[in-house]
Amino acid sequence: MKSSDHKRVLAIMGSPRxxxxxxxxxxxILKGAEEAGAQTEKVVLGDLDVGPCRACYACRPGGVCVLSDDMQGLLEKMKASDVWVFGTPVYWWGPSAQLKAFVDRWFSQAGDEEHMQLFRNRRVILAVPMGDADPKTGRHVIGMFKDSLDYVGAELFASVLAPGAYDKGDVRSNGDAMKQAREAGAEAVA
Ligand SMILES: Cc1cc2nc3c(=O)[nH]c(=O)nc-3n(C[C@H](O)[C@H](O)[C@H](O)COP(=O)(O)O)c2cc1C
Structure with a gap:
């Protein structure tokens, strides 16, 4: 990509709230990216139909999933963007079911080198609020993404953890997390 091109950022918002x-x-995060000149798009997973992987392995080889739902469109959007933002609250020390179902569906693209190209040279930013005041509560979410992204060859560029955010809107009073989010968005598209 030429440095004069606008980077494209796709956000997948995985909370039902x-x-x-x-x-x-x-x-x-998207605001930071836009201020730095990027084009952004946000998808709310809860608005879409992305079913859980059925483990039929029909996608191996070929990369085509037997489920016909909104995942195909999401893969197209992923292909067309440089930076992916994945947002999930901590639910029982893990990600939301919605975001996990979406990640499981990457399986169709992870079977061979041709389809794995989807993940190459992508930067990922995670946005992870949690009710607990201890940010270590987010460690399994971060660990799951770190290992999964390493496996497919994408880069975990930044993780924005927001502890102590329980009620709707609590995160706004976490100045550090809000600042980190804005900066991560800007830096990822620099
Ligand atoms: C089903 C469920 C499970 C949760 N599990 C945890 C948890 O394990 N640890 C934690 O710190 N907060 C937990 N929370 C609190 C959420 O992480 C917190 O309210 C978060 O801010 C929700 O994000 P949202 O406003 O985007 O939905 C849980 C909330 C729900 C609804």
Whole structure:
């Protein structure tokens, strides 16, 4: 990509709570990216039909999933963007079911080198609020993404953790997390 081109950022918002802490953090990351000149798009997973992987392995080889739902469109959007922002609240020390179902569906693209190209040279920013005041509560979410992204060859560029965010909107009073989110968005598209 020429440095004069606008980078494209795709955000996948994986909390079922609209205008909640994940949504706010994701928006802040996108704001930072837009201020740095990027084009952004946010997809709310809860608006889409992305079913869980059936483990039929019909996608191996060939990369085509037997499920016909909104995942195909999401893969197209992923292909067309340089930076991916994934947002999820911590649910029972893990990601939301919605975001996990989406990640499981990457399986169709992870079977051979041709389809693995989807993940190459992508930067990922994670946005992870949690009720607990201890950010270590987010470690399994970060660890899952770190290992999964290493496996497919994408880069975990930044993780924005927001502890102590329980009620809708709490994250706004976490100045550090909001600042980190804005900066991560800008830096990822630099
Ligand atoms: C099903 C469920 C499970 C949760 N599990 C945890 C947890 O394990 N640790 C934690 O710190 N917070 C937990 N929380 C609190 C959420 O992480 C917190 O409210 C977060 O800010 C929600 O983000 P949202 O506003 O984007 O929905 C849980 C909330 C729900 C609804």
């Amino acid at each position: 609209r205008s909640g802490n994940t949504d706010i953090l994701v928006d802040e």
